[in-house]
Amino acid sequence: MRDLSLHILDLIENSVRAGASTVFVAIDESPAEGTLKVTIEDNGPGLSVTPEQAADPFYTTKPGKKTGLGLGFFRASVEAAGGAFMLRRSRLGGLAVEGVMQIGHVDRIPLGDLALTISSVVCTNPKLDLRCRISANGKEHNIAVSEVAEEFPAPERDGLAVARCVSQRIKAGLADLSVSE
Amino acid sequence: MKLIEIAEKLQLKNLTPEIKPDPVTDVQWGYASDLLSDVLAGASAGAVLVTIQVHMNVIAVAANVDLSAVVFASGRRPDETVIKRAVQEGIPLYGTEETTFDVAGKLYKLGLRGHRA
Numbered sequence: 001m002r003d004l005s006l007h008i009l010d011l012i013e014n015s016v017r018a019g020a021s022t023v024f025v026a027i028d029e030s031p032a033e034g035t036l037k038v039t040i041e042d043n044g045p046g047l048s049v050t051p052e053q054a055a056d057p058f059y060t061t062k063p064g065k066k067t068g069l070g071l072g073f074f075r076a077s078v079e080a081a082g083g084a085f086m087l088r089r090s091r092l093g094g095l096a097v098e099g100v101m102q103i104g105h106v107d108r109i110p111l112g113d114l115a116l117t118i119s120s121v122v123c124t125n126p127k128l129d130l131r132c133r134i135s136a137n138g139k140e141h142n143i144a145v146s147e148v149a150e151e152f153p154a155p156e157r158d159g160l161a162v163a164r165c166v167s168q169r170i171k172a173g174l175a176d177l178s179v180s181e
Numbered sequence: 182m183k184l185i186e187i188a189e190k191l192q193l194k195n196l197t198p199e200i201k202p203d204p205v206t207d208v209q210w211g212y213a214s215d216l217l218s219d220v221l222a223g224a225s226a227g228a229v230l231v232t233i234q235v236h237m238n239v240i241a242v243a244a245n246v247d248l249s250a251v252v253f254a255s256g257r258r259p260d261e262t263v264i265k266r267a268v269q270e271g272i273p274l275y276g277t278e279e280t281t282f283d284v285a286g287k288l289y290k291l292g293l294r295g296h297r298a
Binding site: 002056058066072073 | 216217218219221234236237240241242244245266
């Protein structure tokens with residue numbers, strides 16, 4: 001994957017396919033520690049195998065497939081950036097996938113287009129309770145799709161207008177906190 | 182050209198001698214990349230992959246794309262669990278001290294070509 005947003009898209013898809021109705025995505029930058037943390041959590045069923053097995057590229061839950069590369073690829077990207085990868089139980093009840101990277105590591109892939117990624121998930125999964133946190137330097141922006149939707153009249157709540165607004169707020173949040181590319 | 186001839190000509194170290202070489206199939210395509218999602222999207226079935234990535238994901242991608250072999254360049258060597266899995270999947274692995282650039286150049290000279298899936 002050439003950027004973190006593609007990993008995020010892939011992992012949100014995993015959550016949705018696993019039956020999650022709530023997905024939380026967090027981008028936390030700590031300039032003091034020189035780290036960038038990406039977290040994807042859900043309220044799905046969680047893991048039915050050990051974390052080690054789940055990250056094995058030859059493990060998949062998709063019928064008819066032999067390989068499951070999403071977690072393995074994310075783990076490889078995180079570790080290539082001098083980072084630590086973790087699978088744990090989410091406070092939402094499902095799985096939390098977490099990667100902490102060295103922000104200045106020469107092999108750290110860029111964040112990519114997070115606003116486009118999240119808004120495309122909003123478009124294709126209008127019923128998903130998708131929440132996003134962007135934090136840096138102790139400041140944070142929280143963008144919940146359901147809250148953004150409530151600002152619109154009922155007939156427009158599942159539409160493009162909400163996705164566009166979510167995209168703008170993510171862009172504004174990233175710019176306000178000067179999150180690294 | 183057969184894989185076994187390629188390995189001989191490039192003096193590659195065979196990391197999976199347990200796998201019997203395919204005596205009939207000619208290798209036509211080569212692919213050089215360290216971004217495995219790119220390999221997954223771009224490499225053609227039957228291609229030889231040249232890479233410096235050595236983790237298990239390489240084997241999973243190779244199995245997925247049906248690569249004919251993987252050459253680890255610049256002296257990189259996968260660990261035993263990775264090699265074992267490759268044997269299980271029937272994917273021949275080779276190692277060389279040469280860089281990806283040089284290996285790709287030599288493969289090209291032997292007649293292999295780039296080909297995007």
